[in-house]
Amino acid sequence: MRARTRRLYTFGIAALLVLAASILAFFALRENANLFYTPEILAEKGMPKPGREVKVGGWVEPGTLSYTDGGATMQFTVIDNSPSTITVKFTGVAPDLFREGQGVVATGSFGPDGQFTARQLLAKHDENYQPRELKPLEAGG
């Protein structure tokens, strides 16, 4: 096989694969990039499609933490500096630094009733580390 023909094939195969990967990546990102909602953004932009994975974040409203399911499931309200709130339900162990009044970011999806079921909870990690999404909120007050 001549070097030129071979190069042509090589680039052809590479281009095809890159194209296929790009298409995959495009759809994967469109379907799976998790948008971030605070109660305020939610009120502004409206509810995402039920079942679609998104993230919500804000502060755990003091006094709203309660347990169901014999204690396995926790439920609390997330607030920010707006009048809106989001109710979050999570079955599992709370992160080490989870506290009422503290920042929290939950990954999961909204149900048709507007309640958010979290698959994973992240809390403010320590003084130096906290979920990136909460930084602008902190700065705002």
Place this chain on the structure above:
Amino acid sequence: MIELGHFAAFLALGLSLAQGIMGLRGERRLVGLIAVAAFGVMSLAFLSIIHAFVTSDFSVALVANNSHTLKPMVYKIAGAWGNHEGSMALWCIVTIGFGAVAAAFMKTDRPLFEARALGIQGLLATGALAYLLFASSPFLRIDPAPFQGVGLNPLLQDPALAIHPPMLYLGYVGYSFVFALAAAGLLEGRIDRVWAREARIWSLAAFAPLTIGIALGSYWAYYELGWGGWWFWDPVENASLMPWLIGAALLHSITVTEKRDGFAAWTALLAVLSFLFSILGAFLVRSGVLTSVHAFAVDPERGTLLLIGLLTYGGFALGLFAWRAPKLEGGRPWTLISREGALMANNIVLIVAALTVLLGTLFPLIAEAFGRTISVGEPYFNLTFVPILALILILLPIVQAWAWGKADVKGWLRWAAGGAGLVALFVLLGVGPMNIPVGAAFGLALGLWLVFGSLWELKRRAITPGRVFKLPRRVWSMTLAHVGIGLFVIGAVVETTGRYESTLALAQGDTGTVAGWELTLDEVRSIEGPNWYADGALLTARKGSQMTTLEPSKRYYPAARMPTTETAIHKTGTGDLYAALGEQRNVDGQTRWVFRVYFNPMIDLLYAGVALIGFAALLGLWPTSRKVKPAEA
């Protein structure tokens, strides 16, 4: 003491610069001596940092910010690199160390080439040292010295994490010498067999510790974070996976250069990229542009400096590449259906896979520039990275038997039939009696296909079974690495699809059930450690005649005012019974403790697979005696 170290580091900076200048001027003997001297001096600087940690000298700012008198000795030492400044010092000493070892062991009979490679390594060390001394110095004192230190991030007080950073850095920084070899080879205009023989050894020397380092980090995340999983597609994990993928591509491409003089330009490019992706990893982690547990020193200025370093090295190397690559020889002729063709396909797939990881890692940054906060998680990678890699793994057992130049493909139909039969069998099993998901059935078939395909190839090359152990070490190395990938695939598929998880809220004496195991909470007691205290639960787990106790606990580190989760893992032989203790909950006036309990089937197989890949790389690194003639197909 620390001043002595500070002085030694300056001396190392001077020596590295001298190494750079003398190296580029071609003084092979002199540059070798300088490289060894620089290593001696830098070791002194590094030891002075460790000394400050061991003696808890809190007048040194780094120690005051990252250590504590009550910390166990191992973690005082490990604390030396468990922070930004210390880890950069580690980066420097590894860079210089690779130069010194290479100065002693390189044997290409090309003194000018060797001198230049060592010179470029010297310049890389100069850059790293300048960054260490002027932007993140570990040698600074504070006045007045505090009475007590702040303590290491408690998450990092762990045996796996004590050796994880040095391993990872041996890998990352190991590619600096591969980079130096590529630059020196391009300067000479010779990327040929002699070059490839040398570069292959150093690529393996970086690949082996990188593999082990990634595995250690993953295992740490598995048992320390208490989330039950082993890979989270965290930016930091991705930052280490990208150089690994490029490094794997490089190892395959280098073979073509060594055996057939082919792929010269492409191999040189990969050699350069492997190190550039390592620096990109450091930049992503250290600059704080992406959040993660590892971003201990978020400092935009440092990020900018790292970015400048990346662009300088990248610009230099890629410029050199653009200038020299067109002049490189093409090697012997080949057709697409040949070992060269197969290795080319391998390279394209690995690079595309690395690019999908890069896109997923950087996409949140791009989106943020457009004003929307988003994150990219596991589903994206499962839809892109996983099928792309699966593509090449399916082909692996078939194409590795292909000969150089032009392959005889008469046998391939048999292979294809065998593979299709295997998949069909598993899908049938999946749909029918065993009720496993089709994706998992496919993954299992793929894993077995890889394991047996690789062993079959070993047998084919040996011709008679008796000669299997007389095969060259590199054939064994290849086979074991591919078997390792097969074991990893089986472990990963079984673990991911077969994992049970459940949350239990238990009062004392209560019993809950997970994956057939009955767990009874006997008690929760207080435990005291050297620099922490803990709530420790005592769970009795029963399944049939099997019985064991699990003691998950939750530690509090008063110095850092931070809790950590200590999981309890019981190896059942088929998987891990895994329990993490959560918080105390008050339910209907009763005190309950909440547990996250998992059953992770075959997780050890996954780690055994990765360990086998690391071992295979080490085996390939071991010098072969020249007497054995490689039995090329």
